[in-house]
Amino acid sequence: MAKTTAKEKKIFVLDTSVILYAHDSILNFAEHDVGIPITVLEELDTFKKGNDTKNFEAREFTRLLDKLAKGKLLQEWNPLNGKTKGKFKVLMEMDSKVDAHKVFGERKNDHSILNAALTLKQQEKKRQVILVSKDINLRLKAKSLDLPAEDYETGKIKNVNTLHTGKYEINNVSSEVIDELFKKGRVEKKAVLPRKKAIANSYYILKSEKNSVLSYYNPTENTVDKVDKNPVYGIKPRNAEQTFAIHAMMDPEIKLVSINGVAGTGKTLLALASALEQRRNFKQIYLARPIVPLSNKDIGYLPGDIKSKLNPYMEPLWDNLKFIQHQFKESDKEFKHITDMVNKEKLMITPLAYIRGRSLSNIFFIVDEAQNLTPHEIKTIITRAGENCKIIFTGDIYQIDTPYLDSQSNGLSYLIDRIQDHPMYAHITLEKGERSELANLANELL
Numbered sequence: 001m002a003k004t005t006a007k008e009k010k011i012f013v014l015d016t017s018v019i020l021y022a023h024d025s026i027l028n029f030a031e032h033d034v035g036i037p038i039t040v041l042e043e044l045d046t047f048k049k050g051n052d053t054k055n056f057e058a059r060e061f062t063r064l065l066d067k068l069a070k071g072k073l074l075q076e077w078n079p080l081n082g083k084t085k086g087k088f089k090v091l092m093e094m095d096s097k098v099d100a101h102k103v104f105g106e107r108k109n110d111h112s113i114l115n116a117a118l119t120l121k122q123q124e125k126k127r128q129v130i131l132v133s134k135d136i137n138l139r140l141k142a143k144s145l146d147l148p149a150e151d152y153e154t155g156k157i158k159n160v161n162t163l164h165t166g167k168y169e170i171n172n173v174s175s176e177v178i179d180e181l182f183k184k185g186r187v188e189k190k191a192v193l194p195r196k197k198a199i200a201n202s203y204y205i206l207k208s209e210k211n212s213v214l215s216y217y218n219p220t221e222n223t224v225d226k227v228d229k230n231p232v233y234g235i236k237p238r239n240a241e242q243t244f245a246i247h248a249m250m251d252p253e254i255k256l257v258s259i260n261g262v263a264g265t266g267k268t269l270l271a272l273a274s275a276l277e278q279r280r281n282f283k284q285i286y287l288a289r290p291i292v293p294l295s296n297k298d299i300g301y302l303p304g305d306i307k308s309k310l311n312p313y314m315e316p317l318w319d320n321l322k323f324i325q326h327q328f329k330e331s332d333k334e335f336k337h338i339t340d341m342v343n344k345e346k347l348m349i350t351p352l353a354y355i356r357g358r359s360l361s362n363i364f365f366i367v368d369e370a371q372n373l374t375p376h377e378i379k380t381i382i383t384r385a386g387e388n389c390k391i392i393f394t395g396d397i398y399q400i401d402t403p404y405l406d407s408q409s410n411g412l413s414y415l416i417d418r419i420q421d422h423p424m425y426a427h428i429t430l431e432k433g434e435r436s437e438l439a440n441l442a443n444e445l446l
Helices: 016-021 038-047 053-069 109-123 136-144 175-184 240-250 267-277 306-325 333-343 375-382 411-419 437-445
Strands: 011-014 033-037 087-091 129-132 167-170 186-188 203-207 212-218 223-226 256-261 284-289 347-351 363-367 390-395 425-430
Touching (some): 011 109, 016 038, 016 053, 033 038, 033 109, 038 053, 038 087, 053 375, 087 109, 109 136, 167 240, 203 240, 240 425, 267 284, 267 306, 267 363, 284 306, 306 333, 333 347, 375 390, 375 411
Parallel strands (some): 011 129, 256 425
Antiparallel strands (some): 212 223
C-alpha cells in the first residue's frame, strides 16, 4: 500500500469515554494524529481514585501519557510509540467561531471538549478533524456543529447477527449414524460432518427421517458425541439449548462458558444449578454481577448502609437461588445444603467489584449480566483464573445498561467472537423463553 501523505493523515480528538473504555486507545489510530482536550485530562483526574475498571483505565492512561511526553511540552505535537504511529498533543479550549457553550445554552465539560475540537479544526484547515466518542449524544452534538464524529471501533464486533450461536441443526442424517450414536454414544466426525470444519465444543441437533439426537463436537477426540438430557440440582432442561448449556457447564474439560439469551431463557438459573451440582469439585461458588448505577447515578445516591445499597442489584440472584432451593422440601438434604453453603460462605452472591484482584483457584465463578462489561473487564476476569477454576459468563448482548457500550462493543460479544473454536471454551445462545407463557408473549410481541 502507498504511504499516507501528510495531507491525508487525519486528526482524531478523543473524548473521556474512549479512554475510560480502553486506556491504550491513543495508540490505536495507525499513522494518524491524536488530540486530547485538556478537559478530558481534568475529567480523568476525578476518576483516578477507586477500584473499578474505569479508575484503572484513568490511572493507566495518565501513566501512558506521561511516558509518551518524556518531558516535552504537551501542547506541541509529540510522536507516539513506534515508527508507524502518528503524533499527539493536548488541546486547549480556545476561541472558535462556533461556541458550543452558547449554542447549547449551558457550560459543561462536553461542550468544552467540542470547543477544543472545533478550535483544532480551524487551525488545521487542510486536514480532517474527527471527534471520537462512545457517547452517542456527544457525537450527535458534534455533527450538528459540522464536526465529523465517530464511535471508537477497535475491538468492536462487525456484525452481531453472525455471532457464533453454539448450536446447529443438520437434517437428512442417515438413520444408521443416529442409531450408532444412541448405541455407542459416539461416532467419527466424518460420519456427520464430512466436509465441514467443526467449531470446538459446538452443539448439533441431528435429524433423520425417523428420529433425532442431541450431540456435540468433541475436539479432543475429533468425534461427535451424544448429549444426554440430564437435570442439575432439581432443575430439568426444557429445550435443546438448555440441555447444551448444562452439558457445557458440567464438562470438566471446558473451563470457560458463555451463555447469551433474552430474559427468561434460564441463563443464570442453569448456571447456578450446574454449580451446585458440582459443589464438591470446587472450594467456593461465586455468583457476581457488575453494579450498574440506577439512572446513571452512583450507588451512594441510594439510602442506607452499603448492604442496603447493594440489595436491589443482588436480589435477582437471590431469587434464582431460592427458586432452586424450593425444588426441595425443607427437610431434604439438598435444601439444607444450600442454606449451609451460604452461611459458611461456600456460596457467595456478591458485586463483581468485590472479587476483583483475587486469584480464582478452586472456584466455580458465574458472572451475570456480562453484557455490561467492557472487553478489558472480561479479559481481566479470565486472567485471574487459577487452578481448577471454571468461569461462566451469562447475559443478553442486546440488553445493555451502561451508556458507552452497545451490542457490538460489550465484553460478552467480544468474548464470543474472539475465543470461539478453542477446546477449553463453549458458547450457547438460548432462544426460547421458559419463564412463563406471559413472559414469552412480552418478549415476542412487545
